[in-house]
Amino acid sequence: MSLAAFFCLFALRAQGGSPEDCAPCHRKETARFADAGMTRALQPGGGNRRLQTRLGLYSYEVNGSDYTVSDGTGILKFPLAWTFGQGSTGQTWLYQRDNRWYESRASYYGTLGALDLTIGQQSITPHSLAEAAGRLIPVSEARQCFSCHSTGPLAGIQCERCHGASEAHLSDPAKLPRKLARLTTEEQSDFCGECHRTWAEISLKGPRGIQNVRFQPYRLAGSKCYDATDARIRCTACHDPHAPLETNEANYDARCLACHAQRSTNACPIAKKLCVSCHMPKLDLPGAHKSFTDHRIRIVKANESYPD
Numbered sequence: 001m002s003l004a005a006f007f008c009l010f011a012l013r014a015q016g017g018s019p020e021d022c023a024p025c026h027r028k029e030t031a032r033f034a035d036a037g038m039t040r041a042l043q044p045g046g047g048n049r050r051l052q053t054r055l056g057l058y059s060y061e062v063n064g065s066d067y068t069v070s071d072g073t074g075i076l077k078f079p080l081a082w083t084f085g086q087g088s089t090g091q092t093w094l095y096q097r098d099n100r101w102y103e104s105r106a107s108y109y110g111t112l113g114a115l116d117l118t119i120g121q122q123s124i125t126p127h128s129l130a131e132a133a134g135r136l137i138p139v140s141e142a143r144q145c146f147s148c149h150s151t152g153p154l155a156g157i158q159c160e161r162c163h164g165a166s167e168a169h170l171s172d173p174a175k176l177p178r179k180l181a182r183l184t185t186e187e188q189s190d191f192c193g194e195c196h197r198t199w200a201e202i203s204l205k206g207p208r209g210i211q212n213v214r215f216q217p218y219r220l221a222g223s224k225c226y227d228a229t230d231a232r233i234r235c236t237a238c239h240d241p242h243a244p245l246e247t248n249e250a251n252y253d254a255r256c257l258a259c260h261a262q263r264s265t266n267a268c269p270i271a272k273k274l275c276v277s278c279h280m281p282k283l284d285l286p287g288a289h290k291s292f293t294d295h296r297i298r299i300v301k302a303n304e305s306y307p308d
């Protein structure tokens with residue numbers, strides 16, 4: 001099934017909702033939006049990198065949108081159709097063969113600046129050159145990939161993906177979209193959790209152990225700080241979905257002190273700043289070549305096992 005066919009499902013309604021449509025009236029939200037990680041969660045083609053690696057018996061080359069896999073005797077070559085991921089963690093490609101979708105076995109990892117095995121494919125042993133190129137993904141799964149990484153016909157998470165269809169609002173600004181700022185903390189965790197995974201999904205289906213460190217709604221709900229109705233601990237208390245991720249740890253102190261400063265004169269017996277550096281540790285996720293920020297806010301003990 002082609003991507004065009006996927007998009008037919010969405011394209012039935014009128015277009016609109018790209019940042020350019022909103023920019024004239026919503027400067028604040030659109031100003032830094034192009035640099036926000038989510039905006040670039042999906043891009044057409046293979047990008048413009050030139051990368052090579054060897055994984056076991058096979059060698060891999062990505063040259064722009066050309067993906068070549070070889071075992072020394074045979075060669076397979078595919079045009080890369082879509083790049084998933086903006087690249088700070090990593091990028092995985094989807095390509096088509098005989099009208100079916102495949103996920104590349106080699107992915108780009110930002111911290112390595114190089115190719116390595118795609119996370120999730122570590123346990124797969126390829127039995128042929130075709131299998132070494134990538135994993136066949138069922139249509140239903142491909143549909144899910146696109147659903148979390150795009151916005152109808154637009155690649156990446158754009159305004160409409162969160163704010164809903166915008167034709168009515170564009171033709172009459174007085175017809176306001178749903179007020180997302182009114183979501184309670186729990187409702188917002190579920191809203192962002194549509195893609196970042198909800199507490200319910202992870203507690204029912206796992207994964208358990210360090211594999212769930214990247215599912216923030218689940219981790220956050222396990223903190224003593226979490227209160228389903230207190231807006232000071234919801235996702236947007238710390239993150240502006242319209243801007244790039246804030247990576248200066250000092251800029252999160254005020255978020256913590258919004259609650260902890262009032263509780264006593266000394267919020268912490270150890271330190272007065274850089275709260276997240278100790279209480280939201282960055283933990284290595286095996287195979288991802290990247291550490292993720294543990295949203296289970298806590299006192300971290302030396303040699304503790306991962307609190308699940």
Ligand code: HEC
Pocket residue numbers: 016017018021022023024025026159160163166169170173174176177178179180181
């Ligand atoms: C012609 C001007 C105009 C355009 C174009 C426009 N808006 Fe608005 N929008 C407004 C006005 C006016 C308001 C109400 C005042 C405010 O909250 O800023 C508003 C409010 C909003 C709100 C806040 C709703 C609330 O009550 O919290 C959202 C969300 C929003 N617009 C999204 C969008 C999106 C997404 C687009 C692009 C698809 C867009 N707007 C395009 C004028 C516009």
Ligand code: HEC
Pocket residue numbers: 036037038040041042084085086087088089090147148149150157161162191192193194195196235236239241244245
């Ligand atoms: C439609 C799916 C979707 C929804 C809804 C969504 N996200 Fe995301 N988000 C993503 C994807 C996909 C990425 C990964 C982007 C990448 O690395 O390519 C991401 C990345 C992020 C990042 C990291 C950005 C960076 O620069 O590294 C933050 C922070 C984030 N999301 C917060 C939120 C918050 C807060 C909400 C709710 C208001 C939310 N997201 C809702 C899909 C979504």
Ligand code: HEC
Pocket residue numbers: 084085086087089090091092103119137141142144145146148149194195196197214215288
């Ligand atoms: C339920 C929603 C969802 C589905 C389905 C989904 N993703 Fe993602 N994806 C995300 C979110 C959210 C992130 C960001 C994770 C973070 O930074 O915490 C992400 C990140 C990524 C990244 C960046 C690298 C990384 O590991 O963070 C790649 C590459 C990626 N996804 C590829 C895919 C592919 C390929 C598929 C389908 C086989 C897929 N995703 C299916 C939500 C989803």
Ligand code: HEC
Pocket residue numbers: 018019022023026029030033038157158159160161162163180181182236241242
């Ligand atoms: C990942 C989801 C997401 C995306 C993408 C997104 N927004 Fe928002 N937006 C939100 C959330 C959540 C809020 C409510 C913030 C809060 O909790 O205070 C919001 C609030 C707003 C508001 C109201 C501001 C206010 O003062 O309440 C406007 C206007 C807006 N967004 C416009 C846009 C425009 C324009 C785009 C595209 C350039 C966009 N948003 C993309 C999630 C998103």
Ligand code: HEC
Pocket residue numbers: 189192193196214216217218220232233234235236237238239245246247248249252255256276280291292293294295
């Ligand atoms: C109390 C503050 C706080 C709250 C609340 C919070 N985060 Fe974060 N988040 C952070 C910090 C700090 C980082 C790491 C920033 C950096 O890179 O230094 C982070 C990083 C992230 C990242 C990037 C991936 C990573 O692991 O580093 C994503 C995605 C994210 N948060 C999503 C969410 C979502 C979704 C919610 C709501 C369920 C949420 N966050 C609630 C503080 C918070």
Ligand code: HEC
Pocket residue numbers: 224225226227230232233252255256257258259260263275276279280297298299
């Ligand atoms: C919504 C209010 C709120 C916010 C925001 C908040 N906390 Fe908390 N925090 C609490 C409450 C309530 C408790 C549990 C009662 C107590 O121990 O005082 C707590 C407990 C803690 C504990 C003790 C946990 C334990 O294992 O005993 C630490 C450490 C902590 N918070 C650090 C932080 C840091 C760091 C931030 C910012 C990243 C933060 N908190 C943000 C309300 C909050």
Ligand code: HEC
Pocket residue numbers: 253256257260267268269270271272273274275276277278279299
């Ligand atoms: C250098 C690491 C470090 C930094 C930075 C740090 N803390 Fe702590 N914090 C700790 C440790 C360790 C403990 C446990 C102390 C103990 O139990 O003796 C602790 C305890 C706490 C507690 C529990 C106090 C209690 O009485 O139970 C809270 C709340 C807290 N910190 C909040 C914060 C806040 C808010 C910030 C930022 C203003 C912060 N911490 C910065 C290491 C740190």
